[in-house]
Amino acid sequence: MTGPRGKAGTTLPLRKARDLSTVKLTDIEKRFGDYVAVHRMSLEMPEGGFVTLLGPSGCGKTTTLRMIAGLLDPTAGEIQIDGKRVNDVPIHKRNLGLVFQNYALFPHKTVADNIAFGLKYRGVGKSETAQKVKDALELVQLPHVAERYPRELSGGQQQRIALARSIVIEPDVLLLDEPLSALDANLREDMRVELKRIQERIGVTTVFVTHDQSEALAMSDQIVVMSAGRVEQMGAPQDVYNTPGSEFVARFLGASNIVEARCTARDETSIVLEAPDLGRIVIPADRGPQVNGTGPVKLVLRAEKLALSEDKPSDGVISHSARVETVDYQGQAARYFIRLGELQLQAINMIDTHPHGEGSEVSASFRPSDCTVLPA
Amino acid sequence: MGVEAREARQPWILLSPALVAITLLLFVPLGFILVYSFWLRTATGADVAGFHLDNWAEALTDRFYRDILLNTLKIAAITTVVCAVAGYPAAYFIARSNRNKGFLLLLLMLPFWVSYIIRTMSWINILGVSGALNSLLLWMGLIDEPLAMLYNEATVILGLVHFLMPFMILNVFVSVDGIDQNLESAANSLGATRVQTFISVTLPLSLPGLAAGGLLCFVLAAGTYITPLVLGGPRDAMFANLVFEAIITQLNWPLGSALSLMLLAVLGALVLVYNHFLGMAQLMKGMG
Ligand SMILES: Nc1ncnc2c1ncn2[C@@H]1O[C@H](COP(=O)(O)OP(=O)(O)O)[C@@H](O)[C@H]1O
Ligand SMILES: [Mg+2]
Numbered sequence: 001m002t003g004p005r006g007k008a009g010t011t012l013p014l015r016k017a018r019d020l021s022t023v024k025l026t027d028i029e030k031r032f033g034d035y036v037a038v039h040r041m042s043l044e045m046p047e048g049g050f051v052t053l054l055g056p057s058g059c060g061k062t063t064t065l066r067m068i069a070g071l072l073d074p075t076a077g078e079i080q081i082d083g084k085r086v087n088d089v090p091i092h093k094r095n096l097g098l099v100f101q102n103y104a105l106f107p108h109k110t111v112a113d114n115i116a117f118g119l120k121y122r123g124v125g126k127s128e129t130a131q132k133v134k135d136a137l138e139l140v141q142l143p144h145v146a147e148r149y150p151r152e153l154s155g156g157q158q159q160r161i162a163l164a165r166s167i168v169i170e171p172d173v174l175l176l177d178e179p180l181s182a183l184d185a186n187l188r189e190d191m192r193v194e195l196k197r198i199q200e201r202i203g204v205t206t207v208f209v210t211h212d213q214s215e216a217l218a219m220s221d222q223i224v225v226m227s228a229g230r231v232e233q234m235g236a237p238q239d240v241y242n243t244p245g246s247e248f249v250a251r252f253l254g255a256s257n258i259v260e261a262r263c264t265a266r267d268e269t270s271i272v273l274e275a276p277d278l279g280r281i282v283i284p285a286d287r288g289p290q291v292n293g294t295g296p297v298k299l300v301l302r303a304e305k306l307a308l309s310e311d312k313p314s315d316g317v318i319s320h321s322a323r324v325e326t327v328d329y330q331g332q333a334a335r336y337f338i339r340l341g342e343l344q345l346q347a348i349n350m351i352d353t354h355p356h357g358e359g360s361e362v363s364a365s366f367r368p369s370d371c372t373v374l375p376a
Numbered sequence: 377m378g379v380e381a382r383e384a385r386q387p388w389i390l391l392s393p394a395l396v397a398i399t400l401l402l403f404v405p406l407g408f409i410l411v412y413s414f415w416l417r418t419a420t421g422a423d424v425a426g427f428h429l430d431n432w433a434e435a436l437t438d439r440f441y442r443d444i445l446l447n448t449l450k451i452a453a454i455t456t457v458v459c460a461v462a463g464y465p466a467a468y469f470i471a472r473s474n475r476n477k478g479f480l481l482l483l484l485m486l487p488f489w490v491s492y493i494i495r496t497m498s499w500i501n502i503l504g505v506s507g508a509l510n511s512l513l514l515w516m517g518l519i520d521e522p523l524a525m526l527y528n529e530a531t532v533i534l535g536l537v538h539f540l541m542p543f544m545i546l547n548v549f550v551s552v553d554g555i556d557q558n559l560e561s562a563a564n565s566l567g568a569t570r571v572q573t574f575i576s577v578t579l580p581l582s583l584p585g586l587a588a589g590g591l592l593c594f595v596l597a598a599g600t601y602i603t604p605l606v607l608g609g610p611r612d613a614m615f616a617n618l619v620f621e622a623i624i625t626q627l628n629w630p631l632g633s634a635l636s637l638m639l640l641a642v643l644g645a646l647v648l649v650y651n652h653f654l655g656m657a658q659l660m661k662g663m664g
Contacts, residue, residue: 069561069565070564070565071561071564071565090569091561091564091565092564092565092566092567092568092569093567094565095567096565097565098561098562098565100558100561100562102556102558104556104558104559104561104562106559106562106563106577107581108580108581117563117566117568117576118566118567120567121566121567121568121572122567162562165562165566166565166566169566169567
């Protein structure tokens, strides 16, 4: 749904009709006194891309975003937008759209005045402002709330208005700090789709901050996983998810089994592991790029890649018999905790008719190519 | 008794000691004063009970009382404006200093530990003929004779500003402190400079605190009688000094009662106007 004026009639420039901007951070560091909130971080965000900073609370996501916005000065390093250094450009001249978790709408202004706020400082005329406000309201699918005050809107509506206010100024970069976290679960998923739709339509380069992995996986072109002020890994959602680059990433994204193992041999094509209770496993070399010699390693196996079944599985998989200890029934899927020798592993499997019962004997199988090997 | 009925009664039970105290200490004396104001004082000095409008006629028509009332309101207004203009930046600074907020608020409270009368009298030691300022100027050779700086309208206003500034700062502080700083960040990011952000976001959102502080300053200044007594000259009497004069010096309780009710009515009207626009809740925030 794009409102009565349709795509062609809007005054908001759409994707390709405008220059898109890149954001580049080079060795950015932020200290608060002795405390280092962000350690020498370097990132390049492609034009028109949707990049997510993902990490647990306190890992420095907001600090990084505020440095890009110009609300904080980096202690060291350089920030470039569109190839130009902006470290010394004050925030009001950076032309960025900023959206906060708590919406930050001006409570003493109507919705229309909130959206028009940024246009006022750009010398946009009265009738053009009215038209842009109308188009922005249509873009966020709230065409009838212009004269209301923020407090008269629901949380989801307020967040749409905050988004409208930040994109109506045609920002070079859109910065979003946990914009969906204050919404309740159902609304959050709707807004996720909505936000992505709007971002794709106007094509603005976007930096999105969240601690919610499913938001990050669903929306991003690129995910930057952060921990304690450092970048743990960056890459496309599938790559980060399927090939975690560190134990932190493996644990933070999704549910993983991490098993201590020994690498007994490594060559161009494969890594040979010896793991307690799992025996000898031969894994393709590209699943463990960081492993370069023999010795202790960690074997990572995603919970949904561990399949439980009552009968013997087919060839090409590694299979062991195990006992189901706990079943966490989730409707279409179930999360099982199984005992395999000394190991306790978790498996998330779709449910065909009914889940495996607690205490039942099953065979647990996985493909070596679904494993990841990390240095210990 | 149902749960709801019991819950409805609970606040009244909790409030009752305070209500009893307020009734006994405020409304009962006020009732006496209202009754007194219709009595008559005879030439012999005896009060005659009854319903006489003589005091009210004198209080409302005599130009002397009217001029002093207007002058009192003028001094209160000037004091309020000075407190607002000088107090706002201080309050803003305290609200926005994340590290020393508690310490700065403590400093703000510090004057309350010294009696208001002593704080007022301290100006005599500073501005008096043999006070600190004159001594300094004499010592520096800038003047030959001590300057007469005390006992005029300006020193009364100075004393009142000194007394009332913390009330203004506290009220504005509460307001500014309650403003989400993300609002200012959002305004900045949308292209407003810091000054434009202040004018279009911070100031409008802090107006309730400014109004509450203004009301407190005005009412307290208009009702003051110690400051003009200590720092004012013979022609700087304020309205409360008239009430004091009538009741204590002339022992004319009926006239003093009528005058004090007149001041109460003027200030009460102001409070009602404030309440109509902003509500009392804002005032409570700034005082607690
Ligand atoms: N103004 C500040 N002064 C001191 N420490 C701060 C300040 N802002 C953030 N921090 C610290 O920096 C770390 C990172 O904070 P933040 O970027 O807000 O984390 P996130 O957004 O990932 O939850 C936290 O440990 C936080 O306590
Ligand atoms: Mg944060």
